Amino acid sequence: xxxxxxxxxxxxxxxxxxxxxxxxxxxxxxxxxxxxxxxxxxxxxxxxxxxxxxxxxxxxxxxxxxxxxxxxxxxxxxxxxxxxxxxxxxxxxxxxxxxxxxxxxxxxxxxxxxxxxxxxxxxxxxxxxxxxxxxxxxxxxxxxxxxxxxxxxxxxxxxxxxxxxxxxxxxxxxxxxxxxxxxxxxxxxxxxxxxxxxxxxxxxxxxxxxxxxxxx
Amino acid sequence: xxxxxxxxxxxxxxxxxxxxxxxxxxxxxxxxxxxxxxxxxxxxxxxxxxxxxxxxxxxxxxxxxxxxxxxxxxxxxxxxxxxxxxxxxxxxxxxxxxxxxxxxxxxxxxxxxxxxxxxxxxxxxxxxxxxxxxxxxxxxxxxxxxxxxxxxxxxxxxxxxxxxxxxxxxxxxxxxxxxxxxxxxxxxxxxxxxxxxxxxxxxxxxxxxxxxxxxxxxxxx
Amino acid sequence: xxxxxxxxxxxxxxxxxxxxxxxxxxxxxxxxxxxxxxxxxxxxxxxxxxxxxxxxxxxxxxxxxxxxxxxxxxxxxxxxxxxxxxxxxxxxxxxxxxxxxxxxxxxxxxxxxxxxxxxxxxxxxxxxxxxxxxxxxxxxxxxxxxxxxxxxxxxxxxxxxxxxxxxxxxxxxxxxxxxxxxxxxxxxxxxxxxxxxxxxxxxxxxxxxxxxxxxxxxxxxxxxxxxxx
Numbered sequence: 001x002x003x004x005x006x007x008x009x010x011x012x013x014x015x016x017x018x019x020x021x022x023x024x025x026x027x028x029x030x031x032x033x034x035x036x037x038x039x040x041x042x043x044x045x046x047x048x049x050x051x052x053x054x055x056x057x058x059x060x061x062x063x064x065x066x067x068x069x070x071x072x073x074x075x076x077x078x079x080x081x082x083x084x085x086x087x088x089x090x091x092x093x094x095x096x097x098x099x100x101x102x103x104x105x106x107x108x109x110x111x112x113x114x115x116x117x118x119x120x121x122x123x124x125x126x127x128x129x130x131x132x133x134x135x136x137x138x139x140x141x142x143x144x145x146x147x148x149x150x151x152x153x154x155x156x157x158x159x160x161x162x163x164x165x166x167x168x169x170x171x172x173x174x175x176x177x178x179x180x181x182x183x184x185x186x187x188x189x190x191x192x193x194x195x196x197x198x199x200x201x202x203x204x205x206x207x208x209x210x211x212x213x214x215x216x
Numbered sequence: 217x218x219x220x221x222x223x224x225x226x227x228x229x230x231x232x233x234x235x236x237x238x239x240x241x242x243x244x245x246x247x248x249x250x251x252x253x254x255x256x257x258x259x260x261x262x263x264x265x266x267x268x269x270x271x272x273x274x275x276x277x278x279x280x281x282x283x284x285x286x287x288x289x290x291x292x293x294x295x296x297x298x299x300x301x302x303x304x305x306x307x308x309x310x311x312x313x314x315x316x317x318x319x320x321x322x323x324x325x326x327x328x329x330x331x332x333x334x335x336x337x338x339x340x341x342x343x344x345x346x347x348x349x350x351x352x353x354x355x356x357x358x359x360x361x362x363x364x365x366x367x368x369x370x371x372x373x374x375x376x377x378x379x380x381x382x383x384x385x386x387x388x389x390x391x392x393x394x395x396x397x398x399x400x401x402x403x404x405x406x407x408x409x410x411x412x413x414x415x416x417x418x419x420x421x422x423x424x425x426x427x428x429x430x431x432x433x434x435x436x437x
Numbered sequence: 438x439x440x441x442x443x444x445x446x447x448x449x450x451x452x453x454x455x456x457x458x459x460x461x462x463x464x465x466x467x468x469x470x471x472x473x474x475x476x477x478x479x480x481x482x483x484x485x486x487x488x489x490x491x492x493x494x495x496x497x498x499x500x501x502x503x504x505x506x507x508x509x510x511x512x513x514x515x516x517x518x519x520x521x522x523x524x525x526x527x528x529x530x531x532x533x534x535x536x537x538x539x540x541x542x543x544x545x546x547x548x549x550x551x552x553x554x555x556x557x558x559x560x561x562x563x564x565x566x567x568x569x570x571x572x573x574x575x576x577x578x579x580x581x582x583x584x585x586x587x588x589x590x591x592x593x594x595x596x597x598x599x600x601x602x603x604x605x606x607x608x609x610x611x612x613x614x615x616x617x618x619x620x621x622x623x624x625x626x627x628x629x630x631x632x633x634x635x636x637x638x639x640x641x642x643x644x645x646x647x648x649x650x651x652x653x654x655x656x657x658x659x660x661x662x663x664x665x666x
Contacts (some may be wrong), residue, residue: 006537011522017525071523074566080521082487082539085510135660144362148355153345161341162359165334166366169373176377194373207367209358212279282491308640429450 003086007094014071021067021073022102029060029110033117046120050178053114053122054171057107057138064103065142068095069150078150078214085132088211092143096203099139099191107131126181133195134174140202141167170198236398244395249316255398257307259406260300261329265300266410267297268364275360278353284425287353290360291343292417294336296410330347335363343421349425380409392407438463438616439484439588443493446479450558453479455640458492461633463587464614468621468631468648470656472664478517478592478638484618485515485590497588499636514581517592520573521580524566528557528576531565532583541585552578554609571598578606591619595626624660628653640664 015022016145036052043175054115060144072078081091108131111123142163180187237255242253268358274290308326309319320326339359391399412425444457455478461467471477482488484495485582486506495502522531528630529548534543552558555575560568568576575598581589589610595603610617621627628634628648636644636659643663 005539006534010336010526010534013530014523014525034384063496066323071525074524075521075522077489077521078520079482080518081538083485083510083513083515084535085507086538087507136220144358148342148358151351152342152355153347158342158345161338165331165338166363166370168331169366169369172373172377182421190369190376198369202362205362209279210363212354213358215354216480348451350447351449397464 003090004093004097006031007081007091008097011071011094011098015098015102018071020056020115021064021070022106025060025064026106029056029106032056032059033110033114038119042118046118049114049118049120049122050175053110054134054174054178056110056132057103057174058164058167058171060106060110061103061138062144062163064106065099065139065146065163066149066156066159068099068146069142071081075082079108079216081212082216088214089207091212091214092147092206095143096136096139099143100135103139104131104135107135120182122178122182124181126187127178129187129192130174130177130181130195133169133192133199137167137170137195137198138200140199140206141170144202144206144210144213147210150214155210167198169194173198219412219415220410222415226405226409226412226420229401229408231397233402233405236401241394241398244328247315248296250311253307253311255395255402256406257304257311258399260304260307261325262281262403263406263410264297264300264304264329264332266407267300267414268332268367270414271297271336271339271360272364275357278357279361284349285354287349287356288418288421288425289414291340291356292414294339294360295417296413298333298340300410301336304329305333319360324371324375324377327374327377330365331374332367335366339363346431347403349428392427415437438466438498439618440496440644441484441493442496444480444483444495445492446476446483446488446490453606454483454490457637457640457642459635459645461616463616465633466611466617466619466631467633467635468619468627469635469637470621470624470627470660471637475637477637480637481515481517481590481592481618481620484512484588486510487515499613509578511584512586513588513590514584514586515590515592516574516577516594518596520565522565522573522576525564527562527564527566528552529561531576536583540657541583543546547583548579551582555579555606571602574598575602575606578610582609585612585613586615587613587620588616591617593620593622595621595623624656625653626649628656636660636663 033052033056036056040048040052069078072081078091108123111131112125115121115123141157145159145162148162149155152158173194176192177187177195237252238362241252241255243249271290271295273294274286278286278290305326307327312321312323312326313319339356342359343352343356346355439461441457441459444454445452446454457480459467469477469480475525479488483490486495486502486509495509497509498512500512502509502550502561515520522528523534526534528588532548532551533544536547541547548561549558552561555578557568557572557575560572565576591610594606598606619627619631634644634646634648634656637643644659
């Protein structure tokens with residue numbers, strides 16, 4: 001547990017030093033919003049907000065998670081970590097933690113900008129809960145798939161090809177619950193349950209198989 | 217030897233199944249002739265799922281034992297599974313057109329099958345990206361496990377998802393005995409045929425693997 | 438101290454190591470010679486638990502690596518031409534990170550001590566990617582020594598360092614009666630600094646003996662004979 005925090009702290013520090021990825025992904029998300037504004041008109045955007053936001057987050061998430069292991073590549077530090085007394089699962093959970101930190105931040109900032117641009121307050125407590133559950137699922141699956149993509153040809157294609165079909169339940173659930181939240185209805189327990197089931201499944205399975213993904 | 221028996225057996229069973237479908241079984245009252253596709257649609261779906269289940273089990277065994285034969289089995293099953301899932305989507309569309317008036321509808325089963333198809337297409341594509349075969353087997357096994365475990369959640373989510381079309385009621389009150397018999401014969405026929413394909417593909421993979429090994433520069437021991 | 442039994446490694450159908458047996462006692466230095474592609478680096482990485490062998494097992498300080506990899510890793514360190522440093526972190530942050538991973542006690546003191554010995558004290562606050570090749574190598578050695586490993590694995594340590602730096606480092610590296618396994622191209626230096634030597638070609642150990650009582654010329658002759666075959 002302590003090791004997870006040590007490693008996650010390192011990843012967060014590295015990201016702040018590098019400054020490239022999270023900021024660029026955020027810019028991408030806002031750009032996507034603006035493109036939707038031009039292609040749909042601002043009235044339709046309000047109506048379709050849940051779908052648009054989660055479509056953007058899916059693609060932004062892929063872009064961000066594709067760089068999960070980028071800082072480890074320059075000097076093959078992943079190999080260095082393999083010679084250290086660290087369980088492979090600790091590496092996985094540290095990446096999930098740091099990935100969650102940045103992805104969640106991107107989502108919250110995008111929500112704020114959306115609220116400002118389209119004069120529709122989407123930053124309500126229920127949305128936090130939805131984002132929390134969905135983002136844990138995003139990064140828990142994405143981190144495993146990013147590890148799979150390491151040292152593979154056409155690396156940038158691996159993550160979307162795997163992530164988009166497997167994460168469909170998560171995306172459907174996030175869109176549905178966001179719609180409920182925005183129309184003032186209570187969130188349905190079954191959809192929250194599906195997100196939770198997805199999160200638990202991917203965290204649990206990755207816990208077991210992650211070491212095979214990074215071994216050599 | 218076993219292959220020959222399986223080949224003859226599956227040929228006979230498929231012919232019997234065709235005879236039952238087109239001659240023996242009565243036409244379903246509401247849907248008419250098109251409903252006869254059902255007797256192959258269901259076995260195709262069954263074989264697809266069976267194939268991915270075999271991929272799942274073989275993937276686990278590969279990670280545990282690290283014997284390349286499990287990877288051959290897993291990938292052979294996945295390839296056949298993708299072909300059968302493709303057939304499933306096609307037969308589903310053919311069936312949907314006269315009944316619902318459209319080639320495609322975001323019906324629970326069709327949509328779930330489509331997602332399933334994408335997951336295993338990804339499995340095959342990503343394998344083709346990896347040159348070195350130990351790594352390919354290892355990564356393939358991970359996808360084979362994760363992909364299969366994801367399927368129930370996908371099915372659950374799509375089932376809950378409000379679709380525009382009412383979910384189709386295929387049969388009310390179960391199947392008539394002749395229909396059940398035809399279906400069971402067809403399922404058996406396809407399962408035997410699947411076993412045959414699987415054995416052939418797995419053996420082919422073993423030969424490919426051996427050839428690849430022979431291509432390595434020879435060295436004295 | 439270190440015992441390797443029947444180590445085999447193949448990457449798919451490409452066989453790299455074909456059954457390696459090794460034994461090195463506490464405090465000994467083993468030098469492994471061999472041409473490029475002989476499997477030296479792979480062997481070293483297997484001993485360092487970074488790469489899993491396809492067959493066979495390694496025992497380090499009576500700990501079977503296969504069963505208890507984490508426990509074995511507390512006692513070893515690997516230095517290769519990859520420095521395993523994060524370029525965007527400062528030297529101190531890098532060493533601090535690895536110290537925490539190894540649960541080193543009195544971290545700041547230990548870092549200062551090593552930085553002083555290895556001569557990069559004034560560069561501790563610089564980012565690792567601003568250092569020169571040779572300096573990075575020294576930081577990398579400091580990283581490997583943080584937890585005072587009983588077994589140190591060095592992959593071609595002489596590359597990127599001049600003769601004087603090597604001999605200076607050698608004293609520090611050999612402290613605490615440390616067991617060392619190194620690979621090298623440099624026969625002369627390898628012989629001078631080792632107790633045992635091994636020749637590895639095409640994934641097989643062709644010779645394993647004491648360094649004492651054999652001249653450089655003899656080794657050279659044997660070496661070229663094995664490599665040619």
